Amino acid sequence: MGRGKFVRWLPSETNYVSNFLKAVEVAEKKGINVTQFGIFDLFNPSKYACVSPHKYKIVVMPNNTDVLFCLGAQEEFGAAVKLFTVGRISGKKLYINKRKLESLPFKFSVDKIKKCKSCFIKYLCKGICPALNAARNGDWKKPDNFSCHIRKGIIKGLLVKKYTELAVGRD
Numbered sequence: 812m813g814r815g816k817f818v819r820w821l822p823s824e825t826n827y828v829s830n831f832l833k834a835v836e837v838a839e840k841k842g843i844n845v846t847q848f849g850i851f852d853l854f855n856p857s858k859y860a861c862v863s864p865h866k867y868k869i870v871v872m873p874n875n876t877d878v879l880f881c882l883g884a885q886e887e888f889g890a891a892v893k894l895f896t897v898g899r900i901s902g903k904k905l906y907i908n909k910r911k912l913e914s915l916p917f918k919f920s921v922d923k924i925k926k927c928k929s930c931f932i933k934y935l936c937k938g939i940c941p942a943l944n945a946a947r948n949g950d951w952k953k954p955d956n957f958s959c960h961i962r963k964g965i966i967k968g969l970l971v972k973k974y975t976e977l978a979v980g981r982d
């Protein structure tokens with residue numbers, strides 16, 4: 812199917828959250844589930860952002876030469892791709908920059924991020940995707956503000972929705 816055109820544009824956080832929650836309502840009536848990065852792990856809490864920091868997975872890109880820390884760090888992430896490139900394949904040989912690999916978020920738990928310490932969704936959000944953080948802030952340990960706001964807004968909205976439905980159902 813190919814890919815859409817890449818446009819650097821972000822809606823406001825408030826618009827994003829309210830429109831996402833509206834989309835959930837509309838989809839529900841049609842029997843469709845909609846999802847969003849921030850709720851992928853709604854029922855799968857963890858301290859680690861994804862399999863790369865958790866399970867020591869690295870990724871060979873489709874060009875068969877670059878080895879990246881994770882799938883998230885793709886070309887639209889600009890300079891972050893370099894930060895997350897940990898090796899290459901040449902012929903039948905695999906070269907890994909061990910020092911660089913060890914500097915990336917292996918077993919880096921959300922509990923180590925100061926901003927996230929007392930967040931009510933920290934084990935669902937896990938401090939956002941390290942590659943996205945690096946692309947937005949130049950630092951994989953610094954959560955992207957936009958994603959932080961929308962995750963809190965969406966999860967709060969879904970909890971309120973569920974609570975309201977249950978409360979109405981009890982009457």
Ligand code: SF4
Pocket residue numbers: 921926927930931932933934936937938939954955958959960962963
């Ligand atoms: S929503 Fe924000 S504060 Fe909460 S865990 Fe995610 S990045 Fe941290």
